[in-house]
Amino acid sequence: MDLRDKVGLLIDDMPEMRSAMRIQLTDAGLEKCDQARSIKEAIDRLKEKRYDLIVCDYNLGQGADGQQLLELVRRKQILPLSTAFMIVTGETGYEQVSTAAEYAPDDYLLKPFTADLLGTRLGRILDKKAALAPIYSQMGEKGDRTKALVACEALLANGGRYTLDVLRLKGELLTTLGRNEEALALYENVLQQRSTPWAEVGKARLLSLLGKDEEATAHLQRTLTAYPNYLAAYDSLAHLVGKTDKAAAQQIVEQALKVAPSTQRQRHLGGLALENKDFERAESAYRRAVEKDRTGFFKSHDDYSGLAKSCVEQGKTIEALTAVKDMGSAFARTPELEARQAAVECQVHVKSGNEAAAKLALEKALKVQQSAKLDASSALEIAQACFAGGRAEEAKAIIQSVAEDHHENDEVLAKAQGVFAQAGMEDEGTVFLEATKKRMFKLNNDAVAMAKAGQLDQAIEMLTEAADRLTNNAQIAINTAMALLMHVHRNGADLAQTKRAHAYILQAQRANASHPRLAEISGLYRKVAPAGAPPLEDV
Amino acid sequence: MAEQIDALVAAAIHDAKNALMALDTQLGEIERRPASADFAAARATTSRIAGQLAELLTLYRAQGGQLRLAIDDHDLHDFIDDLLTELGPLPAGITLDVERSAAATLGSWAFDAYLVKLALLDALRNALRQARAHVTLTLQAAPQGGICFEVADDGPGFPAAILGGENAASTQGTGLGLSFARLIAERHATPAGKHGHVALANRPGASFTLTLP
Numbered sequence: 001m002d003l004r005d006k007v008g009l010l011i012d013d014m015p016e017m018r019s020a021m022r023i024q025l026t027d028a029g030l031e032k033c034d035q036a037r038s039i040k041e042a043i044d045r046l047k048e049k050r051y052d053l054i055v056c057d058y059n060l061g062q063g064a065d066g067q068q069l070l071e072l073v074r075r076k077q078i079l080p081l082s083t084a085f086m087i088v089t090g091e092t093g094y095e096q097v098s099t100a101a102e103y104a105p106d107d108y109l110l111k112p113f114t115a116d117l118l119g120t121r122l123g124r125i126l127d128k129k130a131a132l133a134p135i136y137s138q139m140g141e142k143g144d145r146t147k148a149l150v151a152c153e154a155l156l157a158n159g160g161r162y163t164l165d166v167l168r169l170k171g172e173l174l175t176t177l178g179r180n181e182e183a184l185a186l187y188e189n190v191l192q193q194r195s196t197p198w199a200e201v202g203k204a205r206l207l208s209l210l211g212k213d214e215e216a217t218a219h220l221q222r223t224l225t226a227y228p229n230y231l232a233a234y235d236s237l238a239h240l241v242g243k244t245d246k247a248a249a250q251q252i253v254e255q256a257l258k259v260a261p262s263t264q265r266q267r268h269l270g271g272l273a274l275e276n277k278d279f280e281r282a283e284s285a286y287r288r289a290v291e292k293d294r295t296g297f298f299k300s301h302d303d304y305s306g307l308a309k310s311c312v313e314q315g316k317t318i319e320a321l322t323a324v325k326d327m328g329s330a331f332a333r334t335p336e337l338e339a340r341q342a343a344v345e346c347q348v349h350v351k352s353g354n355e356a357a358a359k360l361a362l363e364k365a366l367k368v369q370q371s372a373k374l375d376a377s378s379a380l381e382i383a384q385a386c387f388a389g390g391r392a393e394e395a396k397a398i399i400q401s402v403a404e405d406h407h408e409n410d411e412v413l414a415k416a417q418g419v420f421a422q423a424g425m426e427d428e429g430t431v432f433l434e435a436t437k438k439r440m441f442k443l444n445n446d447a448v449a450m451a452k453a454g455q456l457d458q459a460i461e462m463l464t465e466a467a468d469r470l471t472n473n474a475q476i477a478i479n480t481a482m483a484l485l486m487h488v489h490r491n492g493a494d495l496a497q498t499k500r501a502h503a504y505i506l507q508a509q510r511a512n513a514s515h516p517r518l519a520e521i522s523g524l525y526r527k528v529a530p531a532g533a534p535p536l537e538d539v
Numbered sequence: 540m541a542e543q544i545d546a547l548v549a550a551a552i553h554d555a556k557n558a559l560m561a562l563d564t565q566l567g568e569i570e571r572r573p574a575s576a577d578f579a580a581a582r583a584t585t586s587r588i589a590g591q592l593a594e595l596l597t598l599y600r601a602q603g604g605q606l607r608l609a610i611d612d613h614d615l616h617d618f619i620d621d622l623l624t625e626l627g628p629l630p631a632g633i634t635l636d637v638e639r640s641a642a643a644t645l646g647s648w649a650f651d652a653y654l655v656k657l658a659l660l661d662a663l664r665n666a667l668r669q670a671r672a673h674v675t676l677t678l679q680a681a682p683q684g685g686i687c688f689e690v691a692d693d694g695p696g697f698p699a700a701i702l703g704g705e706n707a708a709s710t711q712g713t714g715l716g717l718s719f720a721r722l723i724a725e726r727h728a729t730p731a732g733k734h735g736h737v738a739l740a741n742r743p744g745a746s747f748t749l750t751l752p
Contacts, residue, residue, distance in 0.1 A: 094653060098609030110653070117624070124617060164612060164647045194684075195729035195752065196649035197610055222730035229607045259607065 001123035001130075003029035006052040009045055011036045011069070013061040021088070025055065028119030039064050039295045046078045052129075053122060054079070058089035058097050058108075063292040067097060067105070068262055072297060074103045077513075081136040084125040096260045100197060101231040131155070131162050135169050142509065146519040149173050164190070171202050178516045180209050197223065197230040204233075208240055216240055231256055238268065246275045263289045263298040270306045274313075275418065282310035290323075296330055301340045304330065305381060308344050317352040324348065335372035339365050343378075343385035350388040362389040369398070376402050376412045376472070380419050387423035395423070396432065403433055405470045407440040408512070444479055451483050456490070459483045467504055474515040477508035481521050485528050493530030501525060502534045544598055547715050551595050554715075558588045579628050583664075586627070590660055594719040597654065601722055608651040608726050615642035615678060615686070622656055622676075626663055633670050635663075638677040641686075645678075648686050650751050654723045655688075661716035662690040662747045669694030669745060685733065687750040696741030720749055727751045 008030050012018045018035055025033055034049070036042040039060060045051075056066040066087045073079035087108040089097045097108045106125040109118065129136070135155070138148035152170040156163065167190055174183035187203040190196065200223040207216035220237040227233060234256035242249030250272040257265050266289040273282035286307035293299045304327035312320035324345045331337050342365035349358035365382045368374070374382075379402050386395035399416050406412035413433055420429025443466060450459040463480040470476055481504035484497050505521055512518075522536055562584045568577040600606040619639050629635055659676075666674045670692035677689040701717070717737070724735035733752035740746045 095607060095609060098611065098651075098653075100611055104611075117621075120620075120624075124614075161614060161616070161643075161646055194648065195731065195733075196612055198612075200730055219730070226728045226730045227608075227610050229609045 001126045003119065003122060003126075004031055006030060006032065006126065007049075008033040008053045008055060009036060009042070009051045010034070010055050011042045011060065011066070012057040013037055013059075014057075017057065021055065021057075024113075024115040024118055027115035028122060030122070038062070039069055039297050042069060043073065043078060043297070046073055050080070051083050053084040053086065053126060055086050055088060055122075056105075058087050062294040064295045064298070065096075067101065067260070068264075068298050070105055071101065071103045071262075071264070077141050081139055082129055082133055084122070084129050086122065086125065095229065099229045099231045099260045101260075101262075102235065128162060128165065131160070132165060132169070135166070139169075139173070141513045143513075144519050144522065145173050145177050145514065145516075149177070164196075168198055168202075171199070175202070175206065175209070176514045176516070180206055184210065195226070197227045197233065200227070201230070201233050201236055204240075205236055208236075213240060213243070229259055231259060234259070235265075238272075242272065246272050250276055250278070250281075261292070263293050263303075266292075267300070267303055267306070270303070270310070274306060274310055275421070277313075279310045279313040282306060283314065286310060290326070290330075299330065301327060301331065301337065302377065305340060305344045308348055312348045312351045315352075317348065320348045320352075321345070335368050336375055336378040339368040339372075339374055339378045340381055342368065343381040346385040347388045358389055362386065362391070366394070373471075376406055376409075377415065380412075380415055383416075384419045384422055387419065387425075392423075395419070399432070400436055401469075403436040404440060405472045407437050407473065408475055409472075413437075440473075440475075444475060447479055447483065451486060456483060456487050460487060464500075467507065471507060472511045474508040474512035475517070477504045477511060478515065478517050478521045480504045481508070482524065485521075485524050488530070489528045495530060495532055498525075498529050498533040502529075502536070505536065543718065544602055547595065547598065547718060551591055551715055554591065555588050558584050583627055586625070586660075587664060590657055590664075591715055593657055594661065594715055597657075598715075598719060598722060601726075606726065608654065608723070610649050610651055610727070612647040612649050613652045614647050615639065615645055618652060618656070619676070619678065621652075622659055622663075625656065626660060630667055632672065633667055634673055635667070636673070636675045638675065641678050641680055645680060645686060648751070650727060651723070655727075655749070655751070658716070658720040658723055658749060659688055659690065662720065662749070665716060666690050666692035666694070666745065666747070681750050685735070685750055685752045687748050689746060689748045691742070691744060691746040693744040695745075696743055697739055697745045702739055702741065720747075724749055724751070 008025065010018060010021055010025065010033055012021060018037070022033065022035065034045055036045050056069065058066045060066060060069065070085055070087070079085065084106045087097050087105040088111060089108060090111050094108070094110055097105070106128070107121055109121055132155070134151035135148050138144050138151060149170065152166050152173065155166045156170070167186060171183050171186045174186060184203065184206040187199045187206060190199040191203060200219065204216045204219040204223065207219060217237065217240055220233055220240065223230070223233045224237065234252055238249045238252040238256065241252060250269065253265055253269045253272060257269060266285045270282045270285035270289065273279070273285060286303050289299055289303040290307055304323050308320040308323040311323060324341050327341055327344075328337065342361045346358045346361035346365060349355070349361060362385050365385055369379065369382050379398055383395040383398040386392070386398065399419060403413060403416050416433060417429050420426055420432070443462070447459045447463050450462070460480070460483045463476065463483055467473070467476045467480040481501040484501035484504070488494050488497050488501070502525065505525060508515060508518060508521070525536055562581055565577040565581040565584065568575055569581060597606060616639065619637065619642065623637065663674065663676065671694055673693045675689070675691050677691070679687050679689070681687045720737045724737045727735035729752045735749070735751045738748040738750070
């Protein structure tokens, strides 16, 4: 692999290391290479330009590291899968880097190394990226997972050295598309030949998706005995065990944190400790999340909110209010921030018995809520404040709209259930959320039935009303587009209707880029869209 | 285990001291005649000591319960390439044959490349020291599942005591390398409960086999 026509980005906070590394990269043949001194610079560069490869030091200063940066940019889709990411580390950092998490670097290199070795290793990962490019190109935000699977099949048919990598991607794709039995069979096939951590964890995830939680738990426990450094196994196990036993889940996250520190895991630990009423541990976990990350890129509103709650539960009102204030200086001013601060402040005042101040804060939170469309976490925080402030009906109304908007998103629904639990209404919450889910299923089913019965206009009316209200609900947006396209198909080319369908498909993409039905609706769009209709790029 | 490590520490310090003295001589020669073969010898000496200290550190961490393997898929062909690059030039008059056709069928395997590389480098250096003319490195699929790396030479073979299972910290160099290889082989495990292992044999030269599950 010739590095001369490749474009690289070097990320390191130490100027002398950066220039030494730059010389080695040039010696290895990489001539075009930008540099970034910090997380902020790295993210700015990645947003404005497409790179072939990133070389990033593990230790980035200010409590930040290359692994967390990688997770952040892959999760936010700032860094496409086709870009190679290499982490460079000293020998002492190698255990932390080599702990494969959900987002692992393509390679890591231990210092010191020669320019020759650097060149060889970069060449290898770029060769692999090039071979797998047909799959990656369909795995991005606007990719078509079904086409990615076709690309997997083509590569598997050719055999070759990347077979195992292709199988790994194929397993992930099948899982995303909800083809659970096929995905499980794939992992079991791989495991018949060899044991490898990703296939063990993949198998466990599928067992759980197929309703076999006990088997999945036992499998993950065995996996961790063999691969105690494999973070993805801790994360899956904590998630699985946490469904029924928060105390056990807390222990698992504690273990994962011993393997490798991360702000996200501190937050997870804090949340579990709060639920377990282990307020001291919750406070220390959130405090670490807040204090360790001095870049501000990895912490979230949740960390300050959790810190405030764990403090006030221990009677530390001043510390709790300080956390609320600090939240304001750590993040950009947005309606979400304002809502969060007011809602958490209200809860702190309720706990410490300051009714007047609590009332004032709650009014403020509700005012923000009425004037802006908030994200799910902020809205649920306000709901929690409403419960605390004795306004249960408003709390339920907020939770209902959040749950309708995210009825396929288990994470949001679990958060909503947590709000009920905090208010001591666990059973009522379960019933309430179950009913909401059922209502959403019914709405979708009714619309489909109406459309089939020929009442297409009524179906469209019902669905567009819901889709315009519930902009985060991919399912509804897809069904709305479906009904509109059926209308076009039946009644002849109608550019206005087609454009509306187009907009709803984009809405579904924004809500959930890996929704299993996106491929189907995009296919239908291409089939029936008349000339002059907006194209669906890359879908 | 603590006593054994103490003995290994003593042997490693002794070895490192001798190696540093040899290095000093080699550097002196390089100073006199810059483009000499001593340069390669000096580099070989430094990487040998660095490798031994890394092994010792690993044993020490294992004793304190702090050793966690980093298992990930590695392409076997590339891995052997890296191993040979790190091994550097061979001593005069010794050849090394590498048999790795199995890498094409196996593709990648999941193991801790850093630790396995240390163990194999040590075994290879040892074999190169003991060989009369010839060393072989062979990669194979293990009959019971797993993979094995065999390092064999045409030298005098292992002393009877080592074949009998002693770690022999006092005999030159081999004690540490063997303890290390056994430790990391055992630590390579699968969720189904299989473990790696090390096997020694004389046929009639020394044969060292590291099997990974």
